[in-house]
Amino acid sequence: MIARLRIDLRGLTLESAAMSDSENEPEVKPALEWLSERYPDSPRKRLKDWFAKGRIHLDGVVIKKPHEEIADPGDRLSMGGTPPPVFFRYLPxxxxxxxxxxxxxxxxxxxxxxxxxxxxxxxxxxxxxxxxxxxxxxxxxxxxxxxxxxxxxxxxxxxxxxxxxxxxxxxxxxxxxxxxxxxxxxxxxRDHTFLREYMAIGDGKLDQKRGEWRAWFRLDEEGMYQAVFETEEEGTTEAISRYEVVEEYSWPTAVKGQRHTVSKLRLRLETGLKHQLRIHAAGAGVPLLGDRHYHPDYKSALENKGGMPYNVQRQALHASSLGLVHPETGKMRRFTCKFTKDLADLETMLRDKSKGQ
Structure with a gap:
């Protein structure tokens, strides 16, 4: 009787596990079915017409096969062509x-x-x-x-x-x-398809006017500071940035025959770790003007309570452009904005200083 009970219990456990595995499997059905659930008031003939006309997107890519079997796409399946309403009449x-x-x-x-x-x-x-x-x-x-x-x-x-x-x-x-x-x-x-571009002003000159910066970062336990490594170490994450020199400003130094250069940079995040661009720029020899953590002159000025070079009160870094696939329409959108007044004034001062020499 005991052995029989054990067998029955084992059978119950196996059956329960099988049911659990089945429940965990994602539901798969035609894209048309998923779209029909999202637009229940639209006839299937109309939905098929949307597929045929390329108005249906999956992860931002047009799909034209209504009977293609896919797992639950959630908001990844969307209808393009009709942008969502903008809520305010006057923008910005x-x-x-x-x-x-x-x-x-x-x-x-x-x-x-x-x-x-x-x-x-x-x-x-x-x-x-x-x-x-x-x-x-x-x-x-x-x-x-x-x-x-x-x-x-x-x-x-x-x-x-x-x-x-x-x-x-x-x-x-x-x-x-x-x-x-x-x-x-x-x-x-997370997939690194979210475009993030910045404009920055770095203190120094880069020999290569366009390129890529790579390093391995490890954030401390307090989440405040990054340790930087040239190769992968335990607990590190790879940090990748792209750069382009947009403009250079230079003038003679006190040393005869030498010039000092400041560079306007376009930076793009491929990954997005804490302080990534600031650390990469400093490591490449062009620490950002105003950076009190990674530019030695500004760090020293802060510690000694002195004046900030060029009177720059914060890091010269500006998020200038975003590119993303709209969650509802599936279309690529790009948003941009110009330098703030303080950075625009800094740029003008550097340009005038360079032209004056």
Whole structure:
């Protein structure tokens, strides 16, 4: 009787495990079926016509086979051709002294963040952030215009972080406006298909005017500082950046026959680790002007409470361009913004100094 009970229990366990494995298998069915669930009011004939006309996208790529078997695509399957509505009539619009809303729809928002403003809230801190500024605007000053629009559920518009900028780096930052959109955008960041370009001013000259920087980073336990290695070590992550010299400014130094050069750089993140561009630039011999961590002159000035060279008060780094596949339309979108006034003034000063010599 005991042996028989053991067999029965084993059988039950195996059956339960088999059921569990079956439940964990992703459901697979034709793309048409998934699209029909997303657009239940649309006849199948119309859906098939959308496939034929190339209006259906999977991960931003057109698919024309309605009967192609795929696992649950979630928001990766979308209909292109009809852009989502933009919520505000006048864009860009200033939403804070240090933040301008450049674009917003039901999936994402693009904000031009000023230097000194946090990207997202820091636990235990009362400092304002770009995310909270946007949220407050949507539920505050922007609420009236939102409530006038049919089909817009203002309370559901909750900005969610996708990536971050250092506090004293200015420029474009993207926020998702719903969890599904965030999943799509974060996936692009992790897959390195989320384009992030910066303009920077580095102190020095690069022999090669275009190239790639690679190193291995390991963040300390406090999440504050990166240890940098030339080869892979235990616990390290590879950091890859691309650079291009856009312009050079130079003038004679006190040493006869020598000149000092400052370089305007276009930088692109292939990976996105903490302080990556600043560390790469310093390692290449062009530390960013104003960088109090990685430029020895600014670090020394901070420690000795002296004046900052060229009167630059923060790192000369500006997020100038973002490129992404829109979570809803599946189309590639590109957003850009120019230098902030402080960096534009710095650029003018360096150019005048160079021309004057």
């Amino acid at each position: 619009t200033r939403i804070h002294a240090q933040a301008t809303l450049l674009y917003i729809d039901s999936s994402l928002a693009i904000v031009n963040k000023g230097a000194g403003l946090l990207s997202v809230p820091v636990p235990g801190s009362n400092q304002v952030s770009a995310l909270t500024v946007l949220e407050n605007f949507l539920q505050g000053k922007g609420a009236t215009e939102l409530d006038q629009q049919k089909g817009v559920h203002r309370k559901r518009l909750i900005p969610l972080p996708v990536h971050r900028l250092d506090q004293y780096t200015s420029g474009i930052i993207c926020f998702a406006m719903n969890p599904k959109a965030r999943e799509s955008l974060v996936r692009q960041v």
